[in-house]
Amino acid sequence: MSPLTGRKLLTRRELPLLLVLVLAAGGLLLWTRLAPAGAVAVVEAEGRELARRELRLLSKPETLTAAGAGGLQVTVELSPQGARVIEAGCPDKSCQRTGWLTQAGDCAVCLPARVVLRLEGGPAGADAETY
DSSP, rough: OTTTTTTOOOOHHHHHHHHHHHHHHHHHHHHHHHHHHTTEEEOOOTTTTEEEEEEEGGGSSSSEEEEEEEOEEEEEEETTTTEEEEOOOSSSSSHHHHBOOOOOEEEETTTTTTTTEEEEEEEEOOOOOOO
16 A cells, blocks of 8 residues: 555456556557668668668668678678678678668778678658758
């Protein structure tokens, strides 16, 4: 019982409602965090843009290979769930270990090949941008 009111904090009738609200909030948080809404994947090699794809418009995964500096090749996968480097010709493969990029601002960079995979954009429905 609460010392101030003499009433229990939650009753048996209120507990299911609280549980539903917590689950709904958790689901909404996961949905907004995992869905790359409005994200555009950009692939660049040595400063030149090679590809630009809006991820939510892809119907199936797409694979692109970028030839970078020194003849090194970097293969990326673009899908509605995000983008990732799946193969890199560089010795350290740190760009490959970056994993899935799912939110605007995420990026994977292969320095030896000078290849960049990044996600641009923001939440769907944004009507202005400030600098």
